Amino acid sequence: MYIKKRWLITSISFVVGGLLVLMGFVISFYCSGENYKTTMSYPQKENIISLAESLEQIDYSLKKGSYATTPYQAVILAANVLLETGSAKEDLQHLPIYDLALEKTAKYLSQTGEFVFKLAEKGIRGESITEDDQNSLRQLSEKATELASELRNFSVEVSSENYDYDTLAEMLKSQSDKNDAVPVMAGAAGETSAENGGNVFERIEASFEDFSPIYYDGRFSDVIEREPDEFWNDKEIVTKEKALDIAAYVMDVSLESVKFEGETVQDDFECYRFSAQNGDKEICIIKQGGYLYSYNNNIDIGDAVKSEDEAVAIAEKFLKKIGLDGMSVYGRVYNGNIMLLTFVSEKNGVLIYPEKITVGVALDKGEIVSFNGSDYWTNLKLNRTFTSSISQDEAAKSVSPELLVKNVNKVFMISDGGNEYPCYEFVTESERDGQVRVYINSETGVEETIILVSETDEGTFFY
Numbered sequence: 026m027y028i029k030k031r032w033l034i035t036s037i038s039f040v041v042g043g044l045l046v047l048m049g050f051v052i053s054f055y056c057s058g059e060n061y062k063t064t065m066s067y068p069q070k071e072n073i074i075s076l077a078e079s080l081e082q083i084d085y086s087l088k089k090g091s092y093a094t095t096p097y098q099a100v101i102l103a104a105n106v107l108l109e110t111g112s113a114k115e116d117l118q119h120l121p122i123y124d125l126a127l128e129k130t131a132k133y134l135s136q137t138g139e140f141v142f143k144l145a146e147k148g149i150r151g152e153s154i155t156e157d158d159q160n161s162l163r164q165l166s167e168k169a170t171e172l173a174s175e176l177r178n179f180s181v182e183v184s185s186e187n188y189d190y191d192t193l194a195e196m197l198k199s200q201s202d203k204n205d206a207v208p209v210m211a212g213a214a215g216e217t218s219a220e221n222g223g224n225v226f227e228r229i230e231a232s233f234e235d236f237s238p239i240y241y242d243g244r245f246s247d248v249i250e251r252e253p254d255e256f257w258n259d260k261e262i263v264t265k266e267k268a269l270d271i272a273a274y275v276m277d278v279s280l281e282s283v284k285f286e287g288e289t290v291q292d293d294f295e296c297y298r299f300s301a302q303n304g305d306k307e308i309c310i311i312k313q314g315g316y317l318y319s320y321n322n323n324i325d326i327g328d329a330v331k332s333e334d335e336a337v338a339i340a341e342k343f344l345k346k347i348g349l350d351g352m353s354v355y356g357r358v359y360n361g362n363i364m365l366l367t368f369v370s371e372k373n374g375v376l377i378y379p380e381k382i383t384v385g386v387a388l389d390k391g392e393i394v395s396f397n398g399s400d401y402w403t404n405l406k407l408n409r410t411f412t413s414s415i416s417q418d419e420a421a422k423s424v425s426p427e428l429l430v431k432n433v434n435k436v437f438m439i440s441d442g443g444n445e446y447p448c449y450e451f452v453t454e455s456e457r458d459g460q461v462r463v464y465i466n467s468e469t470g471v472e473e474t475i476i477l478v479s480e481t482d483e484g485t486f487f488y
Contacts, residue, residue: 072116073180079113080173083137087166090141091159096148103145110138120226127226129233130172136245137165143241150471161239168236172229179225198224242442251443256407260314265297268310272299275317275347276306291318292403311402317347320396329362329388336364339391340384344368349401352382358484362388365395365484375411376450379404379439404439411435411447413467420449420465423472428453428461438464438473448473 086105093099114134117127144158238247263271265285273280278301286298289309296309296318309318331339337354344352352368353376359365363385370380381404385395417433424430432452437445448464455461460478465471477488 070180070183072119073176073183076113076116076120077173077176077180079109079116080169080176082109083113084166084169084173087137087141087162087169090144091162091166093148096145099145099148103141106141107138110134127230129230129236130226132245133165133168133233133236136239136243137169139243139245140165140239140241143243150469157240161241164237165239168232171232175225175229242440242444244441246442254406256405257313262312263310263315268297268312268315269299271310271315271317272297272308273301275320276301276308276322278302278306288312292399294318294402316398316402317396318398318402320393322392322394324387324392324394326362326387326394327389331364331386331388331391333357333364335391336386336388337366339386339393340366340368343384343393343396344382349382349398355381356485356487358486359482360385363394364388370401372409373411374435375409375447376434376436377404377409378436379445380406404443404445409437409445411437411467413447415465415467415470417449420467420470421451423465423470424451424453424463428455428463435467436464446473 083106086102086109090099090102090106093102114131117131117134140161144154144162147154147158240246240249269280269283269285273283276283276299282301284300286300286307289296289298291309295312297312298307298309300307305323306321308320310316311318337357341350341352344350351371353371354366355369355376355378356367357364366384366386368382368384370377379400381400383395383397384393386392387394421430421433428451430451430453434450434452436448436450438448439445447467449467451463451465453461453463458477460480462476462478464473464475466473479486479488
Protein backbone atom coordinates (compact mmCIF):
# COMPACT_ATOMS: atom_id res chain seq x y z
CA MET A 26 0.00 0.00 0.00
CA TYR A 27 2.83 2.36 0.84
CA ILE A 28 4.54 1.61 -2.50
CA LYS A 29 1.37 2.38 -4.41
CA LYS A 30 0.99 5.73 -2.59
CA ARG A 31 4.61 6.63 -3.25
CA TRP A 32 4.18 5.72 -6.93
CA LEU A 33 1.03 7.87 -7.08
CA ILE A 34 2.79 10.85 -5.46
CA THR A 35 5.76 10.48 -7.82
CA SER A 36 3.45 10.30 -10.86
CA ILE A 37 1.52 13.38 -9.75
CA SER A 38 4.80 15.22 -9.21
CA PHE A 39 5.94 14.38 -12.76
CA VAL A 40 2.60 15.51 -14.21
CA VAL A 41 2.58 18.75 -12.23
CA GLY A 42 6.23 19.38 -13.11
CA GLY A 43 5.51 18.70 -16.79
CA LEU A 44 2.56 21.09 -16.71
CA LEU A 45 4.69 23.76 -15.08
CA VAL A 46 7.40 23.29 -17.72
CA LEU A 47 4.77 23.38 -20.49
CA MET A 48 3.26 26.55 -19.02
CA GLY A 49 6.74 28.02 -18.88
CA PHE A 50 7.23 27.24 -22.58
CA VAL A 51 3.82 28.76 -23.41
CA ILE A 52 4.53 31.89 -21.39
CA SER A 53 8.01 32.15 -22.90
CA PHE A 54 6.65 31.63 -26.41
CA TYR A 55 3.91 34.20 -25.80
CA CYS A 56 6.40 36.72 -24.46
CA SER A 57 8.71 36.04 -27.40
CA GLY A 58 5.78 36.60 -29.75
CA GLU A 59 4.88 39.83 -28.03
CA ASN A 60 8.52 40.95 -28.15
CA TYR A 61 8.63 40.03 -31.85
CA LYS A 62 5.48 42.06 -32.52
CA THR A 63 6.93 45.00 -30.66
CA THR A 64 10.24 44.67 -32.54
CA MET A 65 8.37 44.43 -35.85
CA SER A 66 6.51 47.64 -35.08
CA TYR A 67 9.71 49.69 -34.72
CA PRO A 68 10.43 49.98 -38.50
CA GLN A 69 6.78 50.91 -39.14
CA LYS A 70 6.91 53.68 -36.55
CA GLU A 71 10.19 54.88 -38.05
CA ASN A 72 8.59 54.90 -41.53
CA ILE A 73 5.72 57.07 -40.29
CA ILE A 74 8.15 59.53 -38.66
CA SER A 75 10.39 59.48 -41.77
CA LEU A 76 7.37 60.13 -44.01
CA ALA A 77 6.38 63.13 -41.89
CA GLU A 78 9.96 64.45 -41.96
CA SER A 79 10.14 64.07 -45.76
CA LEU A 80 6.92 66.04 -46.15
CA GLU A 81 8.27 68.76 -43.86
CA GLN A 82 11.46 68.98 -45.93
CA ILE A 83 9.39 69.11 -49.13
CA ASP A 84 7.43 71.99 -47.64
CA TYR A 85 10.61 73.88 -46.68
CA SER A 86 12.13 73.43 -50.16
CA LEU A 87 8.89 74.51 -51.86
CA LYS A 88 8.76 77.63 -49.72
CA LYS A 89 12.38 78.43 -50.57
CA GLY A 90 11.62 77.78 -54.24
CA SER A 91 9.10 80.60 -54.30
CA TYR A 92 11.99 83.01 -53.49
CA ALA A 93 14.68 81.51 -55.74
CA THR A 94 15.78 83.92 -58.46
CA THR A 95 18.65 82.01 -60.10
CA PRO A 96 18.56 78.78 -62.15
CA TYR A 97 21.33 77.37 -59.94
CA GLN A 98 19.28 77.70 -56.76
CA ALA A 99 16.15 76.40 -58.51
CA VAL A 100 18.03 73.25 -59.58
CA ILE A 101 19.39 72.70 -56.04
CA LEU A 102 15.88 72.98 -54.54
CA ALA A 103 14.40 70.77 -57.25
CA ALA A 104 16.99 68.09 -56.47
CA ASN A 105 16.07 68.29 -52.77
CA VAL A 106 12.35 67.94 -53.52
CA LEU A 107 12.95 64.99 -55.86
CA LEU A 108 15.07 63.31 -53.18
CA GLU A 109 12.45 63.79 -50.46
CA THR A 110 9.46 62.79 -52.62
CA GLY A 111 11.32 59.61 -53.56
CA SER A 112 12.02 58.93 -49.88
CA ALA A 113 8.35 59.56 -49.00
CA LYS A 114 7.14 57.11 -51.65
CA GLU A 115 9.58 54.51 -50.33
CA ASP A 116 8.22 54.96 -46.77
CA LEU A 117 4.64 54.60 -48.03
CA GLN A 118 5.46 51.30 -49.71
CA HIS A 119 6.78 49.80 -46.45
CA LEU A 120 3.77 50.62 -44.29
CA PRO A 121 1.19 47.85 -43.59
CA ILE A 122 -1.59 49.55 -45.59
CA TYR A 123 -2.33 46.65 -47.90
CA ASP A 124 -6.06 47.29 -48.38
CA LEU A 125 -5.82 51.02 -49.09
CA ALA A 126 -5.43 52.48 -52.56
CA LEU A 127 -3.44 55.69 -52.13
CA GLU A 128 -3.39 56.78 -55.79
CA LYS A 129 -3.98 60.47 -55.02
CA THR A 130 -1.30 60.57 -52.33
CA ALA A 131 1.21 58.84 -54.60
CA LYS A 132 0.28 61.15 -57.48
CA TYR A 133 0.79 64.20 -55.25
CA LEU A 134 4.32 63.07 -54.42
CA SER A 135 5.18 62.32 -58.07
CA GLN A 136 3.54 65.53 -59.25
CA THR A 137 5.36 67.67 -56.69
CA GLY A 138 8.78 66.35 -57.63
CA GLU A 139 8.16 66.67 -61.35
CA PHE A 140 6.56 70.14 -61.11
CA VAL A 141 9.52 71.62 -59.23
CA PHE A 142 11.92 69.99 -61.70
CA LYS A 143 9.98 71.56 -64.60
CA LEU A 144 10.19 74.98 -62.93
CA ALA A 145 13.97 74.59 -62.66
CA GLU A 146 14.02 73.59 -66.32
CA LYS A 147 12.10 76.75 -67.24
CA GLY A 148 14.66 78.83 -65.34
CA ILE A 149 17.54 77.25 -67.24
CA ARG A 150 15.74 77.92 -70.55
CA GLY A 151 15.36 81.56 -69.56
CA GLU A 152 11.57 81.32 -69.37
CA SER A 153 9.73 83.30 -66.73
CA ILE A 154 7.91 81.73 -63.78
CA THR A 155 4.26 82.71 -64.10
CA GLU A 156 1.79 83.68 -61.41
CA ASP A 157 0.01 80.35 -62.01
CA ASP A 158 3.31 78.56 -61.34
CA GLN A 159 3.71 80.45 -58.06
CA ASN A 160 0.13 79.62 -57.04
CA SER A 161 0.70 75.93 -57.80
CA LEU A 162 3.95 75.98 -55.82
CA ARG A 163 2.10 77.54 -52.88
CA GLN A 164 -0.68 74.95 -53.07
CA LEU A 165 1.77 72.05 -53.12
CA SER A 166 3.60 73.56 -50.14
CA GLU A 167 0.41 74.02 -48.10
CA LYS A 168 -0.60 70.42 -48.78
CA ALA A 169 2.83 69.21 -47.61
CA THR A 170 2.38 71.21 -44.38
CA GLU A 171 -1.05 69.70 -43.83
CA LEU A 172 0.07 66.10 -44.47
CA ALA A 173 3.20 66.45 -42.34
CA SER A 174 1.14 67.77 -39.41
CA GLU A 175 -1.36 64.92 -39.73
CA LEU A 176 1.39 62.30 -39.71
CA ARG A 177 3.33 63.99 -36.92
CA ASN A 178 0.28 63.84 -34.66
CA PHE A 179 -0.29 60.23 -35.59
CA SER A 180 3.34 59.26 -34.95
CA VAL A 181 3.18 60.89 -31.50
CA GLU A 182 0.13 58.80 -30.63
CA VAL A 183 1.72 55.59 -31.96
CA SER A 184 4.91 56.20 -29.97
CA SER A 185 3.20 57.26 -26.73
CA GLU A 186 0.86 54.24 -26.76
CA ASN A 187 3.71 51.90 -27.77
CA TYR A 188 1.54 50.02 -30.27
CA ASP A 189 2.84 46.65 -31.45
CA TYR A 190 2.86 45.54 -35.10
CA ASP A 191 -0.57 43.86 -35.08
CA THR A 192 -2.24 46.85 -33.43
CA LEU A 193 -0.58 49.24 -35.86
CA ALA A 194 -1.55 47.10 -38.85
CA GLU A 195 -5.16 46.95 -37.57
CA MET A 196 -5.21 50.72 -37.15
CA LEU A 197 -4.08 51.19 -40.73
CA LYS A 198 -6.72 48.90 -42.19
CA SER A 199 -9.48 50.48 -44.22
CA GLN A 200 -12.27 51.58 -41.92
CA SER A 201 -14.77 52.38 -44.67
CA ASP A 202 -16.53 48.99 -44.65
CA LYS A 203 -16.43 48.38 -40.91
CA ASN A 204 -19.42 48.77 -38.62
CA ASP A 205 -17.27 49.07 -35.51
CA ALA A 206 -14.33 51.13 -36.65
CA VAL A 207 -11.11 50.80 -34.71
CA PRO A 208 -10.08 54.07 -33.05
CA VAL A 209 -7.13 55.36 -34.97
CA MET A 210 -6.25 58.86 -34.03
CA ALA A 211 -8.15 61.14 -31.73
CA GLY A 212 -9.18 64.44 -33.28
CA ALA A 213 -9.29 67.77 -31.55
CA ALA A 214 -12.39 66.76 -29.62
CA GLY A 215 -11.33 63.17 -29.00
CA GLU A 216 -13.08 61.80 -32.09
CA THR A 217 -12.45 58.23 -33.21
CA SER A 218 -11.60 57.19 -36.75
CA ALA A 219 -15.25 56.33 -37.40
CA GLU A 220 -16.25 59.87 -36.47
CA ASN A 221 -13.52 61.73 -38.33
CA GLY A 222 -13.57 59.65 -41.52
CA GLY A 223 -11.43 56.49 -41.39
CA ASN A 224 -7.80 55.99 -40.49
CA VAL A 225 -5.09 58.59 -40.99
CA PHE A 226 -4.24 57.56 -44.56
CA GLU A 227 -7.88 57.38 -45.58
CA ARG A 228 -8.28 60.93 -44.35
CA ILE A 229 -5.15 61.99 -46.22
CA GLU A 230 -6.43 60.40 -49.42
CA ALA A 231 -9.86 62.01 -48.97
CA SER A 232 -8.25 65.43 -48.45
CA PHE A 233 -7.28 65.53 -52.13
CA GLU A 234 -10.93 65.71 -53.21
CA ASP A 235 -10.76 69.51 -52.99
CA PHE A 236 -7.18 69.78 -54.27
CA SER A 237 -7.09 72.13 -57.27
CA PRO A 238 -5.58 70.73 -60.48
CA ILE A 239 -1.91 71.44 -61.19
CA TYR A 240 -1.20 72.17 -64.85
CA TYR A 241 2.27 72.08 -66.39
CA ASP A 242 4.11 70.28 -69.18
CA GLY A 243 4.77 66.94 -67.50
CA ARG A 244 3.73 63.32 -67.22
CA PHE A 245 1.95 63.74 -63.86
CA SER A 246 0.22 67.00 -64.77
CA ASP A 247 -3.54 67.13 -64.44
CA VAL A 248 -5.03 66.87 -67.91
CA ILE A 249 -6.46 69.88 -69.68
CA GLU A 250 -9.28 68.68 -71.88
CA ARG A 251 -8.29 69.29 -75.48
CA GLU A 252 -10.62 70.26 -78.27
CA PRO A 253 -10.80 67.62 -81.03
CA ASP A 254 -8.62 68.50 -84.01
CA GLU A 255 -10.35 69.97 -87.06
CA PHE A 256 -9.66 66.68 -88.82
CA TRP A 257 -12.75 65.30 -87.07
CA ASN A 258 -15.07 68.18 -87.93
CA ASP A 259 -16.62 66.60 -91.05
CA LYS A 260 -16.41 62.98 -89.92
CA GLU A 261 -19.85 61.44 -89.39
CA ILE A 262 -20.78 58.67 -86.97
CA VAL A 263 -20.92 55.36 -88.83
CA THR A 264 -23.66 52.85 -88.07
CA LYS A 265 -22.98 49.53 -86.42
CA GLU A 266 -23.74 47.81 -89.74
CA LYS A 267 -21.22 49.98 -91.61
CA ALA A 268 -18.61 49.33 -88.92
CA LEU A 269 -19.26 45.61 -89.24
CA ASP A 270 -18.50 45.84 -92.98
CA ILE A 271 -15.24 47.63 -92.20
CA ALA A 272 -14.31 45.03 -89.55
CA ALA A 273 -14.91 42.13 -91.95
CA TYR A 274 -12.83 43.89 -94.63
CA VAL A 275 -9.91 44.55 -92.27
CA MET A 276 -9.95 41.04 -90.74
CA ASP A 277 -10.43 39.50 -94.20
CA VAL A 278 -13.39 37.34 -93.12
CA SER A 279 -17.01 36.97 -94.21
CA LEU A 280 -19.70 39.26 -92.82
CA GLU A 281 -21.55 36.28 -91.37
CA SER A 282 -18.56 35.26 -89.25
CA VAL A 283 -18.22 38.66 -87.53
CA LYS A 284 -19.78 39.00 -84.08
CA PHE A 285 -20.69 42.32 -82.47
CA GLU A 286 -19.23 42.40 -78.93
CA GLY A 287 -20.50 45.79 -77.79
CA GLU A 288 -19.40 49.40 -77.56
CA THR A 289 -16.32 50.67 -75.75
CA VAL A 290 -14.34 53.86 -75.14
CA GLN A 291 -10.64 53.88 -75.98
CA ASP A 292 -8.64 57.06 -75.21
CA ASP A 293 -11.84 59.12 -75.38
CA PHE A 294 -12.79 57.53 -78.73
CA GLU A 295 -16.14 55.76 -78.82
CA CYS A 296 -15.67 52.47 -80.65
CA TYR A 297 -17.56 49.42 -81.87
CA ARG A 298 -15.95 46.14 -80.84
CA PHE A 299 -16.18 42.99 -82.99
CA SER A 300 -14.68 39.51 -83.02
CA ALA A 301 -14.30 36.61 -85.45
CA GLN A 302 -12.99 33.05 -85.53
CA ASN A 303 -14.20 32.19 -82.00
CA GLY A 304 -12.66 35.31 -80.54
CA ASP A 305 -9.19 34.79 -82.01
CA LYS A 306 -9.64 37.98 -84.01
CA GLU A 307 -10.64 41.14 -82.12
CA ILE A 308 -11.08 44.59 -83.58
CA CYS A 309 -12.16 48.10 -82.53
CA ILE A 310 -13.61 50.55 -85.06
CA ILE A 311 -13.89 54.26 -84.17
CA LYS A 312 -17.51 55.36 -84.46
CA GLN A 313 -16.64 58.77 -85.87
CA GLY A 314 -15.40 58.13 -89.38
CA GLY A 315 -15.16 54.33 -89.10
CA TYR A 316 -11.38 54.21 -88.67
CA LEU A 317 -9.44 51.23 -87.35
CA TYR A 318 -8.36 51.83 -83.75
CA SER A 319 -6.91 48.42 -82.84
CA TYR A 320 -6.72 44.84 -84.11
CA ASN A 321 -5.43 41.59 -82.59
CA ASN A 322 -5.17 38.33 -84.49
CA ASN A 323 -4.27 35.42 -82.20
CA ILE A 324 -2.94 32.68 -84.47
CA ASP A 325 -0.40 29.87 -84.23
CA ILE A 326 2.81 31.03 -85.86
CA GLY A 327 5.35 28.71 -87.46
CA ASP A 328 9.03 29.17 -88.16
CA ALA A 329 10.11 32.55 -89.52
CA VAL A 330 10.69 32.63 -93.28
CA LYS A 331 9.88 36.26 -94.10
CA SER A 332 12.71 38.80 -94.23
CA GLU A 333 12.62 42.22 -92.61
CA ASP A 334 12.06 43.93 -95.96
CA GLU A 335 9.17 41.57 -96.75
CA ALA A 336 7.60 42.25 -93.34
CA VAL A 337 7.85 46.02 -93.90
CA ALA A 338 6.24 45.67 -97.36
CA ILE A 339 3.38 43.60 -95.87
CA ALA A 340 2.79 46.18 -93.12
CA GLU A 341 2.86 49.07 -95.60
CA LYS A 342 0.33 47.25 -97.81
CA PHE A 343 -1.95 46.80 -94.78
CA LEU A 344 -1.68 50.50 -93.84
CA LYS A 345 -2.59 51.46 -97.40
CA LYS A 346 -5.56 49.07 -97.24
CA ILE A 347 -6.97 50.93 -94.21
CA GLY A 348 -6.20 54.36 -95.66
CA LEU A 349 -3.08 55.21 -93.67
CA ASP A 350 -0.33 55.46 -96.26
CA GLY A 351 2.38 58.12 -96.12
CA MET A 352 4.01 56.51 -93.09
CA SER A 353 7.74 55.89 -92.52
CA VAL A 354 9.31 53.02 -90.58
CA TYR A 355 10.80 54.28 -87.33
CA GLY A 356 11.77 51.07 -85.54
CA ARG A 357 11.36 47.31 -85.48
CA VAL A 358 11.45 44.71 -82.73
CA TYR A 359 11.35 40.91 -82.98
CA ASN A 360 8.90 39.26 -80.61
CA GLY A 361 9.34 35.55 -81.21
CA ASN A 362 8.41 34.97 -84.84
CA ILE A 363 6.58 38.30 -85.01
CA MET A 364 8.09 41.56 -86.18
CA LEU A 365 6.62 44.62 -84.47
CA LEU A 366 7.09 47.62 -86.74
CA THR A 367 6.67 51.23 -85.64
CA PHE A 368 5.59 53.78 -88.24
CA VAL A 369 5.36 57.57 -87.97
CA SER A 370 3.65 60.05 -90.27
CA GLU A 371 5.70 61.92 -92.83
CA LYS A 372 4.11 65.09 -94.23
CA ASN A 373 5.80 67.61 -96.51
CA GLY A 374 9.21 66.18 -95.66
CA VAL A 375 8.64 66.46 -91.89
CA LEU A 376 8.51 63.39 -89.59
CA ILE A 377 5.61 63.57 -87.12
CA TYR A 378 6.73 61.44 -84.18
CA PRO A 379 3.54 61.98 -82.12
CA GLU A 380 1.54 60.27 -84.90
CA LYS A 381 2.83 56.78 -84.25
CA ILE A 382 1.40 53.38 -85.23
CA THR A 383 2.59 49.82 -84.44
CA VAL A 384 1.90 46.88 -86.75
CA GLY A 385 2.73 43.25 -85.96
CA VAL A 386 3.58 40.89 -88.86
CA ALA A 387 3.84 37.09 -88.47
CA LEU A 388 7.08 35.99 -90.12
CA ASP A 389 5.83 32.59 -91.30
CA LYS A 390 2.96 33.43 -93.69
CA GLY A 391 3.07 37.20 -93.37
CA GLU A 392 -0.29 37.70 -91.69
CA ILE A 393 -1.06 40.89 -89.78
CA VAL A 394 -1.33 39.90 -86.12
CA SER A 395 -1.67 43.30 -84.42
CA PHE A 396 -2.37 46.97 -85.01
CA ASN A 397 -2.35 49.78 -82.44
CA GLY A 398 -3.37 53.28 -83.52
CA SER A 399 -3.72 54.83 -80.05
CA ASP A 400 -0.92 57.42 -80.39
CA TYR A 401 -1.80 58.17 -84.00
CA TRP A 402 -5.47 58.99 -83.43
CA THR A 403 -4.85 60.80 -80.14
CA ASN A 404 -2.22 63.14 -81.63
CA LEU A 405 -3.55 63.42 -85.19
CA LYS A 406 -3.62 66.97 -86.59
CA LEU A 407 -4.84 68.04 -89.98
CA ASN A 408 -2.42 70.96 -90.25
CA ARG A 409 1.04 71.48 -88.85
CA THR A 410 3.58 74.05 -89.91
CA PHE A 411 7.27 73.48 -89.26
CA THR A 412 8.60 76.84 -88.06
CA SER A 413 12.14 77.90 -87.29
CA SER A 414 13.91 80.90 -85.81
CA ILE A 415 17.34 79.40 -86.35
CA SER A 416 18.83 77.70 -89.40
CA GLN A 417 19.95 74.10 -89.58
CA ASP A 418 23.59 75.26 -89.64
CA GLU A 419 23.07 77.34 -86.49
CA ALA A 420 21.40 74.37 -84.76
CA ALA A 421 24.33 72.14 -85.74
CA LYS A 422 26.63 74.26 -83.54
CA SER A 423 24.85 72.76 -80.48
CA VAL A 424 25.78 69.21 -81.50
CA SER A 425 28.78 67.73 -79.67
CA PRO A 426 32.03 67.78 -81.71
CA GLU A 427 32.48 64.14 -80.66
CA LEU A 428 29.53 63.19 -82.90
CA LEU A 429 29.73 62.74 -86.67
CA VAL A 430 26.52 64.03 -88.31
CA LYS A 431 25.23 61.52 -90.88
CA ASN A 432 21.79 62.96 -91.60
CA VAL A 433 19.44 65.79 -90.57
CA ASN A 434 15.63 65.64 -90.49
CA LYS A 435 12.88 68.10 -89.71
CA VAL A 436 10.62 66.55 -87.08
CA PHE A 437 7.89 67.24 -84.59
CA MET A 438 8.50 65.89 -81.08
CA ILE A 439 6.08 65.57 -78.16
CA SER A 440 6.77 66.30 -74.49
CA ASP A 441 5.69 64.22 -71.50
CA GLY A 442 2.81 66.63 -71.06
CA GLY A 443 1.60 66.19 -74.65
CA ASN A 444 2.91 69.46 -76.07
CA GLU A 445 4.49 69.38 -79.51
CA TYR A 446 7.55 71.29 -80.68
CA PRO A 447 9.53 71.41 -83.96
CA CYS A 448 13.11 70.17 -84.01
CA TYR A 449 16.08 69.49 -86.19
CA GLU A 450 16.91 65.82 -85.72
CA PHE A 451 20.64 65.21 -86.10
CA VAL A 452 21.32 61.53 -86.77
CA THR A 453 24.94 61.08 -85.73
CA GLU A 454 27.55 58.41 -85.04
CA SER A 455 29.71 58.07 -81.97
CA GLU A 456 32.82 55.90 -81.90
CA ARG A 457 31.91 54.79 -78.40
CA ASP A 458 28.10 54.57 -78.40
CA GLY A 459 27.06 54.00 -82.02
CA GLN A 460 24.09 55.96 -83.33
CA VAL A 461 23.12 59.05 -81.32
CA ARG A 462 20.18 61.31 -82.23
CA VAL A 463 20.28 64.92 -81.06
CA TYR A 464 17.15 67.09 -81.14
CA ILE A 465 17.57 70.88 -81.35
CA ASN A 466 14.43 73.00 -81.03
CA SER A 467 14.16 74.95 -84.29
CA GLU A 468 12.37 77.83 -82.54
CA THR A 469 14.46 78.27 -79.40
CA GLY A 470 17.75 76.57 -80.25
CA VAL A 471 17.49 74.52 -77.05
CA GLU A 472 18.95 71.01 -77.07
CA GLU A 473 15.67 69.28 -76.17
CA THR A 474 16.79 65.68 -75.84
CA ILE A 475 19.41 63.09 -76.81
CA ILE A 476 18.49 59.52 -77.77
CA LEU A 477 20.88 56.56 -77.97
CA VAL A 478 19.86 54.07 -80.66
CA SER A 479 20.84 50.43 -80.37
CA GLU A 480 20.47 48.25 -83.47
CA THR A 481 20.60 44.56 -82.50
CA ASP A 482 19.42 41.22 -83.88
CA GLU A 483 16.36 41.63 -81.61
CA GLY A 484 15.44 45.00 -83.14
CA THR A 485 15.83 48.74 -82.70
CA PHE A 486 15.91 50.12 -79.17
CA PHE A 487 15.84 53.77 -78.09
CA TYR A 488 17.31 54.98 -74.79
